[in-house]
Amino acid sequence: MELLIQAGIALAKILIVITVMLLTVSYLVYFERKISAWIQNRRGPNRVGWYGALQPFADVFKLLLKEDIVPSNANKFIHSLAPFITLFVSFATYAVIPFGPDIKLFGRTIQLALADVNIGVLYVLALTSLGVYGLTFAGWSSGSKYSLLGGIRSSAQMISYEVSMGFSIAGVILLSESLRPMAIVESQYGFMWNALIQPIGFITIVVSAFAETNRLPFDLPEAEPELVGGYHTEYSSMKFAGFFLAEYANMIIASAMIVTLYLGGWQFPYIDKFGLSMGLTAGIQVLSFLLKMALVLFFFIWVRWSIPRFRYDQLMNLGWKVMFPLSLLNLIWVAALIMIFNI
Amino acid sequence: MIEQYIPIFLVIGVSVVFSMAVIASSKLFGPQRPDSEKLSTYESGMKPVGGVRERISIKYYLVAMLFIVFDIEVIFVYPWGVEFKKLLGEQGISALVPMIIFLVVLELGYLYVYKKGGLKWD
């Protein structure tokens, strides 16, 4: 019985988080278009609904009513499987990200995270490495040169930056002594944010996050001028929507991970000293998590419209010759800090 | 400990169902009027030239090999990382020595690959 209640609570949390996430994803697309319009001194979507606020739904319905075209020389099974893997990975990753402290409701303690596993950080890394397959299979199965090149480029790019991402996470682990996201957040009490303690690691993880999510300036897998659409050239209808959705869901996960690991997670500096009630404290902490995430997402969009795309050799050089040594340096820096200051 | 993983399995299950629903819905509502032009491979309006699966550069293979080596290196850093403060308390500065040797050995390999031009893209 206890197990059933636990599972019920878990399921309720999952459904809430997935609904919120789908809404966030669709409005992230809307805000990206609005912000890009603002940066380029245009108006952006403004026809559907109030200031174009219903545009994301219009887009989804349009894609839903489009014909699903599978090229005749594509491998049909793998062609449908690729967007499935990409979508699955981006939604399953969200399981371990904590978005608030423990709260008490109806006499039980409820964690504001879908699952608080001991190896949460590594779970994210493992699923990210699974994400490579969506793009690679999409590229291979489409039977188009553009797709194949895009797919292979993206997998090489993603695995290159995964190494520096791994090392910058190692720096965080040295300080928190735990692989549990909740413990990592708790270790950043007050202003002990990892971004302030280990700025090099912060820079490497942000750059790696851009590369892992295939965002500009690193969106080589779908560089329009040379590869048309990259790995999703031959996709249409909801399969294309799957890739599109996953790209924005990945952005949300990347920003949530950056906030959790480096920007103090749901912690609001010294909130427990204000003497507020527990419910209010928890509310402010969840809000501060969402606000930090929104700021990181805004940064993602801002960079996209400010920095031109890298060339592929520049991208690989940056990954292996700059980011990788920097992330190692960060590890040594953190170890030295621990030995000197005993933090 | 195993109870921690029940939500994870649930999330995985829900994600599988949701992703399948999205992919399946592409066949559900849209029209299905295929013709041979529509189903041909896109190549900027031209008839596709040459084979589809041309050979690609060995560099990609090299990147994958480098990735495996450094990924394993990172994985060995994690268990050391979670124990580092405790080991430092037990053994003092010598807690750092084995990891420093391990990292230096691998970074020698990194420098070797660098000098041999393994990281050069053109």
Added chain:
Amino acid sequence: MNIYDIVFYLFAAITLASAFVVVTARNIIYSAFSLLFTFFGIAGLYVLLGADFIAVVQLMVYVGGILVLILFGVMLTNKITSVQIKTGTLQVIPAILGTALMAGVLIKIFTGTNWHSQMAQYPTKTTAYALGHILLTDYVLIFELLGILLLIALIGAATIARKEEKAS
């Protein structure tokens, strides 16, 4: 039969079925693809055994690294999918002898072992702590030897790159 048994059989079934596809599939990309599920199933089994760190390492190294390497190998090679992967020589009798011998040894071990049937105590914190501790105290020499092993792999990788430069 409790919930752990059900989950165990589920993962075991995934592992075995996909491993069967790996060796029988005609198309090499299908083999590579079902290998993904084999690795995934094994990771699930590790989780059930309480070896959480190894489970994640299994995913990170095998799924994230080695299988990508295999896929690149498939993609690097032209028209590999149209080639029938079937060896010309079929050594039926030696194969039967070999597998029979192997099966005999395995069955002997399986029946001869005194199995501990009670459930092991699951560790409350991740096994990474214990692993880190023994790696840097009792098994420090093995740890350094691992570093050397990885160094050799790197040198091998560099050699491949150099060969291509000579060719071009």
